[in-house]
Structure formats: structure tokens, C-alpha cells
Amino acid sequence: MYNKRIMELFLNAKNAGEIRSADGASEVENETCGSIIKLFILAETGVVTEARFKTFGCPVSIAASVLITEMIKGKTIEEISIITLEDLLQELGELPQGKVRCVETAFEALIELLASYDKKQKRKEKIVEKS
Secondary structure (H helix, E strand, O other): OOOHHHHHHHHOOOOEOOOOOOOEEEEEEEOOOOEEEEEEEEEEOOEEEEEEEEEEOOHHHHHHHHHHHHHHOOOEHHHHOOOOHHHHHHHHOOOOOOOHHHHHHHHHHHHHHHHHHHHHHHHHHHHHHHO
16 A cells, blocks of 8 residues: 555654744645644754654655655755755655545645745844844
């Protein structure tokens, strides 16, 4: 049912967990199936030093979450911002019918994560300006 790549990511779910004082965080729910994907990052000078996820969902949702955390570690925010849904779909390979939405949910969580990071950075800049 699931291809080798999805099973590899799912069974060896690297980067599972939460980052309490994250520089960026997101949470997206797939209302169709009820899965929830949360992503967290720590970044230094615009480079992701740690990425984690907490996902409640099917093997494809978990595999997509693992894949995203692996893809963004060590990359700049600018490099991450050019990752596309097609990049994720290609990396995951053939999906069972109806499972593309699970990858779309993970991608939405990535977009929300970047927005969260940007918002937090702008807040920090305002604090520095006021000092």
C-alpha cells in the first residue's frame, strides 16, 4: 500500500518532538481526515539549526512531516521558502489514492511555519529598535 520511501520515513521517524522556545512554530489540521501536523524550528542568523514535528495522522502525514524536517535542517529561511509541494510529492514518490491531501497539509504547515518565524523576527527587530 505505501511505497518504500514512505515506509522508511514513517518507521524511522527522525525529529519527532516539540521545541518549547521555538523561533517558528505552526499547527495545521486536515479536516478531511482529522490529522494534525505541528512543525517547530530553531534558527541562528537565518539558518535552521533544529527542526522537529508532532503529527497525529496516517503514515503519509508522518512521513511528510519527517521529510520536511530533514529538508529544512541546515538551510536558510530563503532556501526553505522556495520548497514547493511538488518537491515534497516527488521526494515521497507514488502515493495511495486520496493521500495527496496529507502532503498538502504538511506543506501548509511549512508555509505557516515560515510566516511564524518571520513574524517573530519582526517582533525582535522592533524590540531592538526601541532599545
